[in-house]
Amino acid sequence: xxxxxxxxxxxxxxxxxxxxxxxxxxxxxxxxxxxxxxxxxxxxxxxxxxxxxxxxxxxxxxxxxxxxxxxxxxxxxxxxxxxxxxxxxxxxxxxxxxxxxxxxxxxxxxxxxxxxxxxxxxxxxxxxxxxxxxxxxxxxxxxxxxxxxxxxxxxxxxxxxxxxxxxxxxxxxxxxxxxxxxxxxxxxxxxxxxxxxxxxxxxxxxxxxxxxxxxxxxxxxxxxxxxxxxxxxxxxxxxxxxxxxxxxxxxxxxxxxxxxxxxxxxxxxxxxxxxxxxxxxxxxxxxxxxxxxxxxxxxxxxxxxxxxxxxxxxxxxxxxxxxxxxxxxxxxxxxxxxxxxxxxxxxxxxxxxxxxxxxxxxxxxxxxxxxxxxxxxxxxxxxxxxxxxxxxxxxxxxxxxxxxxxxxxxxxxxxxxxxxxxxxxxxxxxxxxxxxxxxxxxxxxxxxxxxxxxxxxxxxxxxxxxxxxxxxxxxxxxxxxxxxxxxxxxxxxxxxxxxxxxxxxxxxxxxxxxxxxxxxxxxxxxxxxxxxxxxxxxxxxxxxxxxxxxxxxxxxxxxxxxxxxxxxxxxxxxxxxxxxxxxxxxxxxxxxxxxxxxxx
DNA sequence: TTAGGGTTAG
Numbered sequence: 390x391x392x393x394x395x396x397x398x399x400x401x402x403x404x405x406x407x408x409x410x411x412x413x414x415x416x417x418x419x420x421x422x423x424x425x426x427x428x429x430x431x432x433x434x435x436x437x438x439x440x441x442x443x444x445x446x447x448x449x450x451x452x453x454x455x456x457x458x459x460x461x462x463x464x465x466x467x468x469x470x471x472x473x474x475x476x477x478x479x480x481x482x483x484x485x486x487x488x489x490x491x492x493x494x495x496x497x498x499x500x501x502x503x504x505x506x507x508x509x510x511x512x513x514x515x516x517x518x519x520x521x522x523x524x525x526x527x528x529x530x531x532x533x534x535x536x537x538x539x540x541x542x543x544x545x546x547x548x549x550x551x552x553x554x555x556x557x558x559x560x561x562x563x564x565x566x567x568x569x570x571x572x573x574x575x576x577x578x579x580x581x582x583x584x585x586x587x588x589x590x591x592x593x594x595x596x597x598x599x600x601x602x603x604x605x606x607x608x609x610x611x612x613x614x615x616x617x618x619x620x621x622x623x624x625x626x627x628x629x630x631x632x633x634x635x636x637x638x639x640x641x642x643x644x645x646x647x648x649x650x651x652x653x654x655x656x657x658x659x660x661x662x663x664x665x666x667x668x669x670x671x672x673x674x675x676x677x678x679x680x681x682x683x684x685x686x687x688x689x690x691x692x693x694x695x696x697x698x699x700x701x702x703x704x705x706x707x708x709x710x711x712x713x714x715x716x717x718x719x720x721x722x723x724x725x726x727x728x729x730x731x732x733x734x735x736x737x738x739x740x741x742x743x744x745x746x747x748x749x750x751x752x753x754x755x756x757x758x759x760x761x762x763x764x765x766x767x768x769x770x771x772x773x774x775x776x777x778x779x780x781x782x783x784x785x786x787x788x789x790x791x792x793x794x795x796x797x798x799x800x801x802x803x804x805x806x807x808x809x810x811x812x813x814x815x816x817x818x819x820x821x822x823x824x825x826x827x828x829x830x831x832x833x834x835x836x837x838x839x840x841x842x843x844x845x846x847x848x849x850x851x852x853x854x855x856x857x858x859x860x861x862x863x864x865x866x867x868x869x870x871x872x873x874x875x876x877x878x879x880x881x882x883x884x885x886x887x888x889x890x891x892x893x894x895x896x897x898x899x900x901x902x903x904x905x906x907x908x909x910x911x912x913x914x915x916x917x918x919x920x921x922x923x924x925x926x927x928x929x930x931x932x933x934x935x936x937x938x939x940x941x942x943x944x945x946x947x948x949x950x951x952x953x954x955x956x957x958x959x960x961x962x963x964x965x966x967x968x969x970x971x972x973x974x975x976x977x978x979x980x981x982x983x984x985x986x987x988x989x
Numbered sequence: 990t991t992a993g994g995g996t997t998a999g
Contacts, residue, residue, distance in 0.1 A: 522992095555991080557992090582992050624995085658995090687995075721996090722997060757998045821999095
């Protein structure tokens with residue numbers, strides 16, 4: 390636990406109430422009303438000076454009002470300075486200070502004040518906890534949050550609905566969804582906000598199926614959803630690729646009027662961009678009223694996922710011409726779009742001018758995008774130099790981007806060098822090991838593959854399991870590599886076995902190096918044939934009529950062999966196949982993929 | 990005086 394220390398003024402320097410000259414009461418009321426109405430920090434400072442000149446700073450009510458005015462004029466430093474000079478602040482003032490600091494950048498101050506409140510002897514109350522918990526949530530400080538939870542019980546505030554909602558939110562934002570759910574389940578009264586906190590917690594912790602289930606539970610409990618709940622639902626549908634469910638919620642958003650809100654319209658747009666083709670996304674964008682920078686950025690991101698980098702740039706230009714100022718996320722979307730489409734020069738220009746021209750200095754994400762742009766295009770040396778010269782401390786993801794490029798271009802020497810760096814950084818992300826393992830496997834260096842596997846095991850790391858999802862009959866069906874637990878497994882495997890010779894006739898040659906086990910080629914072929922996306926595609930093809938699109942969502946990158954296989958499958962069957970992997974969309978039709986094979 | 994929030998690399 391972090392020990393929060395507070396440094397109060399020595400008591401001798403504090404103003405003393407008893408030594409003050411009694412001021413005129415009408416003058417006090419006048420100053421108090423002035424303090425309430427003041428809206429500019431400059432005027433407030435003038436008034437504060439007047440208060441000191443007239444020796445009114447000894448009055449508790451005046452000091453409290455002045456502190457509140459500093460908070461309302463966003464002068465937090467002055468408010469804190471003044472607050473520290475107040476001998477015995479009221480609970481109300483403590484809470485107001487803790488709340489004022491419960492914003493990004495000042496969360497730690499908020500907790501410092503909470504700690505000092507405890508030292509002062511005043512008990513925290515039902516207003517204190519929501520603000521202090523919000524600060525723990527903002528810092529993702531679970532240990533501190535658990536202590537606050539215990540304090541809320543000790544001080545008898547744990548039954549308050551606001552405290553409970555804040556606890557649910559804190560546990561979710563600290564990644565402990567299970568405890569959040571326990572708190573939720575024991576709540577005496579669950580209102581819309583607590584339901585929404587839990588739904589949003591599930592959504593932001595990647596529990597997409599639970600998000601949708603919980604949203605349904607809320608509706609069964611006769612709690613009517615609002616726009617905030619809908620935002621989480623669209624996030625979950627997008628992640629699951631659950632187009633039909635997303636469409637149903639889109640209908641709900643239209644009926645209830647929530648779609649008029651630009652945040653809901655953006656969430657719907659984003660859901661479509663992750664579930665389907667661009668036509669409907671563009672329709673959403675064109676029909677949205679009051680488009681802000683987030684909505685424009687979502688449209689730019691969407692062009693990026695679908696490999697239309699030039700359209701992403703055109704949309705960016707339109708946004709700027711419409712008078713909107715791009716933010717960090719806009720540039721991340723834009724650079725990622727350049728990367729997916731191989732627009733190296735365009736990306737380089739945006740990257741080098743974004744700070745001076747648009748006032749957005751490149752952050753780690755932007756550097757990672759630029760490394761990716763250069764790396765994918767084969768400019769590995771330039772990418773390495775960019776990392777070496779960057780003014781920020783490169784993190785593991787930066788080296789990970791470059792390692793990804795080494796995998797694409799088969800640069801084993803650089804790949805090993807980067808892998809050493811990643812080991813030094815002690816990254817817990819198993820994907821980097823898998824990338825290096827892929828580079829070794831592609832060169833049949835099975836001893837090195839085995840060595841890596843051992844290192845992963847020593848570090849208690851496991852390769853993230855590949856999962857493919859497909860929505861059918863309002864249900865999400867999940868497939869993992871070689872699994873046989875699905876009710877239609879027998880038929881799925883038979884289907885793939887029948888498809889295999891047809892694929893070979895059309896020139897499919899299995900790339901056995903993508904099967905990482907040191908096993909015989911024939912077995913490798915079979916291991917590849919049962920990758921999760923192929924099982925999901927077979928399930929989709931078996932259960933839908935010709936002409937209907939097949940939509941798959943995969944949590945990892947699609948492997949090169951599956952990519953080739955699906956291109957050939959799209960030549961055989963009368964279906965368009967969409968696969969969204971962890972990076973982007975692949976739109977397979979008549980033997981061609983929309984990514985132009987650029988990602989391999 | 991109290992809460993939940995749409996875009997973001999690999």
